Amino acid sequence: xxxxxxxxxxxQKHRQNPKAKAKPLRPNKPISKSPKKKxxxxxxxxxxxxxxxNKTTAVTANNNNDNNxxxxxxxxxxxxxxxxxxxxxxxxxxLSSLExxxxxxxxxxxxxxxxxQDVMRIEKHIKEAFGAKWKEELCEGKLIEGxxxxxxxxxxxxxxxxxxxxxxxxxxxxxxxxxPAVKLFAKHMKIDEQVSLLKNRVxxxxxxxxRIKKLIDIEALGLSHLSVILLDIHTDVKGYxxxxxxxxxxxxxxxxxxxxxxxxxxxxxxxxxxxxxxxGNEFKGKRVELADGDGEQLDS
Numbered sequence: 339x340x341x342x343x344x345x346x347x348x349x350q351k352h353r354q355n356p357k358a359k360a361k362p363l364r365p366n367k368p369i370s371k372s373p374k375k376k377x378x379x380x381x382x383x384x385x386x387x388x389x390x391x392n393k394t395t396a397v398t399a400n401n402n403n404d405n406n407x408x409x410x411x412x413x414x415x416x417x418x419x420x421x422x423x424x425x426x427x428x429x430x431x432x433l434s435s436l437e438x439x440x441x442x443x444x445x446x447x448x449x450x451x452x453x454x455q456d457v458m459r460i461e462k463h464i465k466e467a468f469g470a471k472w473k474e475e476l477c478e479g480k481l482i483e484g485x486x487x488x489x490x491x492x493x494x495x496x497x498x499x500x501x502x503x504x505x506x507x508x509x510x511x512x513x514x515x516x517x518p519a520v521k522l523f524a525k526h527m528k529i530d531e532q533v534s535l536l537k538n539r540v541x542x543x544x545x546x547x548x549r550i551k552k553l554i555d556i557e558a559l560g561l562s563h564l565s566v567i568l569l570d571i572h573t574d575v576k577g578y579x580x581x582x583x584x585x586x587x588x589x590x591x592x593x594x595x596x597x598x599x600x601x602x603x604x605x606x607x608x609x610x611x612x613x614x615x616x617x618g619n620e621f622k623g624k625r626v627e628l629a630d631g632d633g634e635q636l637d638s
Contacts, residue, residue, distance in 0.1 A: 412615055414446035420615045421446075424581050425599075428591040440603050447566060447610040457509030460568070460612070464493060464510060467566055467608060475565070479517035481539045489536030490560035491520070495544035496593075497570040498579065498586050500525035503544040506570055506612075510542055517541045522559070524549050533558040547580075547589035554597055564607060567598060571613035579613060 412420070418441065426432060449463045465472040475492050493510075497503040500523040507519050520535050521527060522545025529552065536558045543550075543559070553559035569590075571579045580590055601607035 414443040414448045417446050417448070417611050417615060418443055418609075421609065421611060425591065425594065428587065429595070437603060440605075442605060445602055445605060445608050447568075447608045449610055449612055457506055460506065460509035461511075461513055463610070464513070464566065464568075467610075468492070476513045476541050477516050478541070479539055486539060487560050487562050488538055489540055489558060490563035491540045491543040492563055493542045493566045493568065494550070494564055495542070495568045495570065496547060496550065496580065496590065497544065498574065498583055499523075499546065500527075502570060502572075503546065506568070507542070507544045514542055519543060521545060522549050522553060529553070536560075547586060547593045551589065551593045551596070554593075561597060561601070564601070566608045566610055568610040568612055571611055571615065573613070 422433065422438070422441070447463060447467050449460070464476065468475045481488060495503060495506050497506060500521075503521065503523055507514070507521070510519070517539055519542040520532065520540050522532060522543050524546070527549075529549070532549075532553060533556070536553065550559065554561065569580055571581055573579045573582075578586075581587055598607060602609065
């Protein structure tokens, strides 16, 4: 009984002073969190390194551009030397001195100032090549008996692909309104269709080496009126050109050797190299690295 009363007294005492042992309340303090350190991952390190390298490369490139001004354009003589060296390298032959002397610089139709791939300016140089007779030679659509045969273009464009052939034709669009250009490539074009088109007058034609050679072989494409061959030597996204893309290169030199070279030697056919080649001081008197890895001394 005594213990029960004591318990009640203690409870009553606790109820009378409920805050007797309570701790005083304090204002809430913001919990300061230490800043988290960003984890440095390998990717972040790589990005930082790449950024630093890019900045360094950009500065170096600018310095190089300032210190190395662009070299002068290649002269017709240098262009001819380069072209003939490529020809000799492709076949592993050496042209005789008599043959080399007979090929004059005048066979080169110089368009070196238009190396920026602005195809819309090609026609200016083509017109200049034909002088005062450019309308008669490039725009007329009627055959002239005994002078201009069917299927014998005055200008033949040679490119690495059908797409590039079309692009180059756009640069001579104003010349082909009355006498349409003929497309000489295999993509989407049947050879019978091309043979049919070549039964009319043709002033300008554009295509790839393989199809051009095939049409000449079957005597559908004539060369009696041919004055200029425009060779597109601009490089593609992979760095290849008409003179370096392995299979196309072989097809082109077969075409040139069999049908064009003798006309060039006689001075009856002019060559237009449309694209950049080694030139200026980098070209003169130095060994030029050819497409197959051989080196050859070239003199301007």
